[in-house]
Amino acid sequence: MKFSRIILMTVAVPMAVAACKSQYEALLNSNDADAKYEAAFEYFNNGKYSKAAALFESLSVLTSGTERDDTVQYYWGLSNYRFKDYYTAETNFASFVENYPRSPFASEARYLRLDCLYRSTYRYELDQSPTYRAMQAISEYMQEYPNSTHLDACDMMMDDLQTRLDTKAFEGARLYYHMEDYLAARVAFRNVLKDNSENMYREDILYYTAMASYKYARLSVLGKQKERYMIFVDDYLNFIGEYPESPYRKELDALYKRAQRSLGRAAVIDADIDMKEKAFAKERKEREKAMKQQARKKKAEERKSEK
Numbered sequence: 001m002k003f004s005r006i007i008l009m010t011v012a013v014p015m016a017v018a019a020c021k022s023q024y025e026a027l028l029n030s031n032d033a034d035a036k037y038e039a040a041f042e043y044f045n046n047g048k049y050s051k052a053a054a055l056f057e058s059l060s061v062l063t064s065g066t067e068r069d070d071t072v073q074y075y076w077g078l079s080n081y082r083f084k085d086y087y088t089a090e091t092n093f094a095s096f097v098e099n100y101p102r103s104p105f106a107s108e109a110r111y112l113r114l115d116c117l118y119r120s121t122y123r124y125e126l127d128q129s130p131t132y133r134a135m136q137a138i139s140e141y142m143q144e145y146p147n148s149t150h151l152d153a154c155d156m157m158m159d160d161l162q163t164r165l166d167t168k169a170f171e172g173a174r175l176y177y178h179m180e181d182y183l184a185a186r187v188a189f190r191n192v193l194k195d196n197s198e199n200m201y202r203e204d205i206l207y208y209t210a211m212a213s214y215k216y217a218r219l220s221v222l223g224k225q226k227e228r229y230m231i232f233v234d235d236y237l238n239f240i241g242e243y244p245e246s247p248y249r250k251e252l253d254a255l256y257k258r259a260q261r262s263l264g265r266a267a268v269i270d271a272d273i274d275m276k277e278k279a280f281a282k283e284r285k286e287r288e289k290a291m292k293q294q295a296r297k298k299k300a301e302e303r304k305s306e307k
C-alpha cells in the first residue's frame with residue numbers, strides 16, 4: 001500500500017507541475033488580452049515577478065494604443081524591478097517616461113528609473129561611469145520634482161555616490177604614496193582637491209600632500225633639498241592653518257622642525273602659523289557667508305515658484 005502511494009505521488013507531482021507549466025505557457029501565447037491582463041496582476045500580487053514581467057511584456061503588444069497601455073508598460077517595468085533585474089527595469093522606465101510623460105505613473109517611473117541606475121553602480125575600485133550617469137539622473141529628478149516624497153532617498157543616494165567618487169580619487173592618489181613615488185603622489189593629491197575642493201577626505205589629502213613633499217625633499221640630492229623643503233613648509237602651513245586641532249598636527253610639527261633645521265633655521269613657527277590660521281579663518285567666513293546667501297536665494301526662488 002505504501003509503495004503504491006509513493007508511485008502515485010511520483011507520477012502525480014510531475015503531472016501537476018507540467019499542467020501548471022502548460023497552463024502558464026498557453027496563457028503567455030494567448031491573444032486573450034483580458035485573461036492575460038488579469039493573470040499578469042495575479043502573478044504580480046503573489047510575488048511571481050518573473051512570470052508577471054513576461055506576461056506584461058507579451059500583453060504590451062495587445063494593449064498598445066488602448067487605455068491600458070501605460071498601466072501595462074509601467075507594471076512591466078515594476079515587475080522587472082521587483083525581480084531585481086535592474087538593467088531591464090531601467091530600460092522599461094526610461095522608455096515609459098519618454099512615451100507617457102503625462103501618465104499618473106510618470107513621476108514614480110522616473111524615480112524608479114534613477115533607483116535602478118543607482119543600484120547598477122559599482123564599488124569605488126571599479127569604473128565609475130555608471131555613478132556619474134546615476135548622479136545626473138538624480139539631480140535632474142530633484143530639480144523637476146522639488147516636492148517629491150523621495151527627496152530624502154535621493155539625498156542618501158547622492159551622498160553615497162559622491163562618497164564613492166571621493167574615495168576613488170583619494171585612494172588613487174594614495175597609491176602613488178604607498179609606491180613611494182612622492183612627487184607623483186603630491187601632484188595627484190593636489191589634483192584631487194583641484195577637481196573637488198570639498199572632497200570628504202580633505203584633511204587626509206592635505207596631510208598626505210605635506211608628508212609626500214617632506215619625504216620627497218628628504219630623499220633628494222643635497223643641492224635640491226632646500227628648495228623642496230620650502231615646498232613642504234608651505235604644505236605644512238596650509239595644513240595647520242586649516243586643521244590646527246588635527247590629530248596629524250603633532251607628527252607634522254616634528255617634521256617641520258626637522259625641515260627648519262635642514263634649512264639652517266630655528267624652528268620658530270608661531271608667527272607663520274598665526275598668519276596662516278588668520279588667512280584660513282577669513283576664507284572660511286567668506287565661504288560660509290556665500291553659502292548662506294546661496295541658501296537664502298534658493299528659498300526665495302522656491303517661494304516665488306510656489307506663488
